[in-house]
Amino acid sequence: MVEHPVSKGDKAVITREALQSLIDVLVASRYQVMGPTVRDGAIVYDRISSVPDLPVGWTDRQEAGRYSLARRDDAALFGFAVGPHSWKRFLHPPVQTLWEARTGADGLAITTADEPSPKFAFIGVRSCEIHAIAIQDRVFCEGPYPDPVYSIRRQDAFIVAVNCAQAGGTCFCVSMQTGPKAESGFDLALTELLDENAHEFLVEVGTTNGAEVLAQIPHRPASDAHRAAADAVVAHTATQMGRTLETDGIKQLLQGNPNHSRWDEVAERCLSCGNCTMVCPTCFCTTVEDHSDLAGRSAGRVRKWDSCFTMDFSYIHGGSIRKTARSRYRQWMTHKLASWIDQFGTSGCVGCGRCITWCPVGIDITEEAAAIRATHTAAKENEHGGA
Numbered sequence: 194m195v196e197h198p199v200s201k202g203d204k205a206v207i208t209r210e211a212l213q214s215l216i217d218v219l220v221a222s223r224y225q226v227m228g229p230t231v232r233d234g235a236i237v238y239d240r241i242s243s244v245p246d247l248p249v250g251w252t253d254r255q256e257a258g259r260y261s262l263a264r265r266d267d268a269a270l271f272g273f274a275v276g277p278h279s280w281k282r283f284l285h286p287p288v289q290t291l292w293e294a295r296t297g298a299d300g301l302a303i304t305t306a307d308e309p310s311p312k313f314a315f316i317g318v319r320s321c322e323i324h325a326i327a328i329q330d331r332v333f334c335e336g337p338y339p340d341p342v343y344s345i346r347r348q349d350a351f352i353v354a355v356n357c358a359q360a361g362g363t364c365f366c367v368s369m370q371t372g373p374k375a376e377s378g379f380d381l382a383l384t385e386l387l388d389e390n391a392h393e394f395l396v397e398v399g400t401t402n403g404a405e406v407l408a409q410i411p412h413r414p415a416s417d418a419h420r421a422a423a424d425a426v427v428a429h430t431a432t433q434m435g436r437t438l439e440t441d442g443i444k445q446l447l448q449g450n451p452n453h454s455r456w457d458e459v460a461e462r463c464l465s466c467g468n469c470t471m472v473c474p475t476c477f478c479t480t481v482e483d484h485s486d487l488a489g490r491s492a493g494r495v496r497k498w499d500s501c502f503t504m505d506f507s508y509i510h511g512g513s514i515r516k517t518a519r520s521r522y523r524q525w526m527t528h529k530l531a532s533w534i535d536q537f538g539t540s541g542c543v544g545c546g547r548c549i550t551w552c553p554v555g556i557d558i559t560e561e562a563a564a565i566r567a568t569h570t571a572a573k574e575n576e577h578g579g580a
C-alpha cells in the first residue's frame with residue numbers, strides 16, 4: 194500500500210496494521226492517545242499504545258440496569274457500543290485542583306495544577322459522543338467566562354471517530370439525530386470493514402490536521418465498493434436501536450407537567466445515587482471544596498463533579514431546594530430534555546443510553562418520557578371527547 198496526498202473531505206482505506214501506524218504517528222506528535230480498552234469487566238477509556246490494547250473481539254450487552262461483556266465470533270476492534278466512561282473525564286476531569294498554596298523557606302508559593310495541559314488524541318469517539326462534546330463546548334467555551342481547564346484540553350484534542358457498526362440495547366441516537374454516523378466534529382472518522390477476506394477501515398478526513406496525520410500512514414483511495422460497504426454498516430446500525438424517544442413537543446410536554454403522577458412513581462424507585470449524572474457525557478455540574486492542613490502550611494481548592502441528585506447540590510440559605518427524590522429526578526430529566534433547550538439551544542441528551550444501562554434500578558429516561566406522553570395524550574383526547 195502506498196501513500197497518496199489527502200485533504201479534508203477525502204476518503205481513504207487503511208488496513209488493521211496501519212491503525213498501529215496511526216497510533217504511532219499520534220504518539221510521535223506528543224499526543225496522549227486514549228481509547229477503549231477492557232478493564233474490570235467493562236469497556237472503559239484509558240491510555241493505549243497499541244492495537245491489542247483495544248477490545249479485540251469483545252462486545253457488550255446492555256439493558257436497563259444491566260451491562261456485561263461477551264466474546265464476538267470475529268476480531269472486530271470496535272464491535273461494541275459505549276461503556277460507563279465518556280470523553281468528558283479527560284476534557285472535564287472528575288477531580289481538578291484549581292490552585293494550591295504553600296508556605297516554605299522562600300515564602301508563599303501558589304501553583305495551579307495540571308500545567309501544561311495534556312494534549313489528547315481520542316480514538317473511537319462515537320457520533321453521539323461527538324455531539325456530547327459539542328454540547329459541553331457550548332457550556333464551557335462559549336459565553337463571557339470560558340472554562341480554562343476545558344478550553345485548553347479541547348482546543349488541542351485530536352478526534353478519531355468510529356462509526357457504529359452495532360447499536361447497544363439502550364442506544365437511541367437515531368431518535369436524537371446524533372448518530373450512528375459521525376457527520377462532523379472529527380479529524381478522522383473510521384468505519385470498520387470486516388469480512389472473511391479483509392479487515393480494513395474506511396477513513397474520512399474531517400480536518401486539515403486529520404489530513405496531515407493520514408498522510409503519514411499507509412493508505413489508498415477508497416473505492417466505490419468501500420464507500421458502499423461503509424454506508425451499509427451505519428445503515429444497518431440505524432435499524433438496531435435498542436430504544437426510541439419521541440422528541441416532538443417534548444419541551445412543552447415536560448415543562449407542562451410538573452405535577453404529573455409519574456414523578457411520584459419514578460421517585461419510589463430512584464435511589465438518588467447520581468449514577469445517571471456521572472455516566473452522562475453532557476452533565477457538567479461541579480462543586481468546589483477548599484482544604485487546608487492543620488499546621489497552616491498549605492491550602493487549596495479542588496473542583497469535583499457533582500450531581501443534582503444530592504441534597505447538598507441545591508442547598509442554599511440553610512435548606513435544600515429539592516428535598517425529595519421526586520423533585521430531583523424531575524429536575525434532571527426536565528433539564529436534559531426541555532430546559533436545556535432554553536439554556537443552550539439544543540437537547541441535553543444525545544441518546545447514548547448510559548443513564549439507562551448504569552441506573553442500578555433500571556430507570557429508563559425513554560420509558561419515563563413515554564409514560565408522561567401517553568397519559569398526557571389520553572387526557573387531551575378525553576378533554577376533546579368530553580367537550
Ligand code: SF4
Pocket residue numbers: 469472473474475476529541542543544545546547548549558
Ligand atoms: S441523559 Fe442518558 S441517554 Fe441522554 S446523553 Fe445523558 S446518559 Fe446519554
Ligand code: SF4
Pocket residue numbers: 462463464465466467468469470502522551552553554555556
Ligand atoms: S435515576 Fe437511577 S441512576 Fe439516576 S439517581 Fe435515580 S437510581 Fe440513581
